[in-house]
Amino acid sequence: MAPNPNLQRLREAGVSIWLDTLSRELLETGGFAGLISDYGVTGATSNPTIFAQAITGSDRYDAQLRELVAGGERDLQELFFSLALDDVRAAARLLRPAYEASGGRDGFISFECTPDLADDTAATIDQAMSLWQRLGLPNVMIKVPGTAAGLPAIEELIRRGVNVNITLLFSVERYEQVIDAYLRGLTARADAGEPVDQIASVASFFLSRIDTKADARLDPGSPLRGELAIASARVAYRRYQATFGGAGWQRLAGLGAGPQRLLWASTGTKNPAYSDVRYVSELIGPDVINTMPGQTLHAFADHGTIARTLDADPEAAERTLGAASAASFRPMQSSSRW
Numbered sequence: 001m002a003p004n005p006n007l008q009r010l011r012e013a014g015v016s017i018w019l020d021t022l023s024r025e026l027l028e029t030g031g032f033a034g035l036i037s038d039y040g041v042t043g044a045t046s047n048p049t050i051f052a053q054a055i056t057g058s059d060r061y062d063a064q065l066r067e068l069v070a071g072g073e074r075d076l077q078e079l080f081f082s083l084a085l086d087d088v089r090a091a092a093r094l095l096r097p098a099y100e101a102s103g104g105r106d107g108f109i110s111f112e113c114t115p116d117l118a119d120d121t122a123a124t125i126d127q128a129m130s131l132w133q134r135l136g137l138p139n140v141m142i143k144v145p146g147t148a149a150g151l152p153a154i155e156e157l158i159r160r161g162v163n164v165n166i167t168l169l170f171s172v173e174r175y176e177q178v179i180d181a182y183l184r185g186l187t188a189r190a191d192a193g194e195p196v197d198q199i200a201s202v203a204s205f206f207l208s209r210i211d212t213k214a215d216a217r218l219d220p221g222s223p224l225r226g227e228l229a230i231a232s233a234r235v236a237y238r239r240y241q242a243t244f245g246g247a248g249w250q251r252l253a254g255l256g257a258g259p260q261r262l263l264w265a266s267t268g269t270k271n272p273a274y275s276d277v278r279y280v281s282e283l284i285g286p287d288v289i290n291t292m293p294g295q296t297l298h299a300f301a302d303h304g305t306i307a308r309t310l311d312a313d314p315e316a317a318e319r320t321l322g323a324a325s326a327a328s329f330r331p332m333q334s335s336s337r338w
Helices: 005-012 024-028 031-039 048-056 062-070 076-101 121-135 150-159 172-191 207-215 228-244 247-254 294-303 314-326
Strands: 015-019 041-044 109-112 140-145 164-169 201-206 261-265 288-292
Touching (some): 005 015, 005 294, 015 031, 015 294, 024 031, 024 076, 031 041, 031 294, 041 076, 041 109, 076 121, 109 164, 121 140, 121 150, 140 150, 140 201, 150 164, 150 172, 164 172, 172 228, 172 247, 201 207, 228 261, 228 314
Parallel strands (some): 140 164
């Protein structure tokens, strides 16, 4: 099968296409390999929830699980890691050609620290280092949430040479702090004479979740409904361009360091009133990543359009966020969920 033309053009526009799921079924049936060859997929992301659903919803893990238990393993987290990390290794092998072809800028699979550590810096560092060492692969990223406790963990992990995917970003302000953590980690590493040319990092904005949460608190007729996620992403991209195109970046770039790429996550449209490909088509520009659920990937393959939309009008995006700062939001209901 020839590569899908819409997705091929999306890649030519500078967008790396990643898959927002992973499972043993997808790997063992050849589905993941087919998405790489036919849909231009060059990476994937995962998280504990995705793996929990994969493990409990399939019998493909049962034999390995029985073997581990028969061998004496009883720790539930260790059982989970043993199963999930095997899937990560398998995905990394399939993505290795994309990693090599891109010079280490693409072709990654991400695995996330467990959510119970989101507010514990030291424990996050310890678990991330353990996962990184267990995997032992250059095209793996360890996902760390962009919490207040996550920021120093990100800096320290970068300093130690770990590839980090900073996940669960919802604001430009926190993204700016994430950039600073990345730069501090790289700088500390460079100052110590350690190489910086093999470290990769991405900063992941969760887009449809922003609109879902904001829309629920805006008046039905508000012009801001459905606009805040796209505006946030466009403003973040402007910050990305300013940071990694500026004079302050040149020393690290001269040592071979790569920019921390922006990744658009949560790109499946949750509101049926919006286009099913809006979080792809509205954010097309050079050197970004869009990690899509399968439904969104196939929708864009079918009817997506290509135009450079990400930085078409950055001033308008700034105005939208400014208007949001002055807007009246209804109190959040206790039952409201992401």
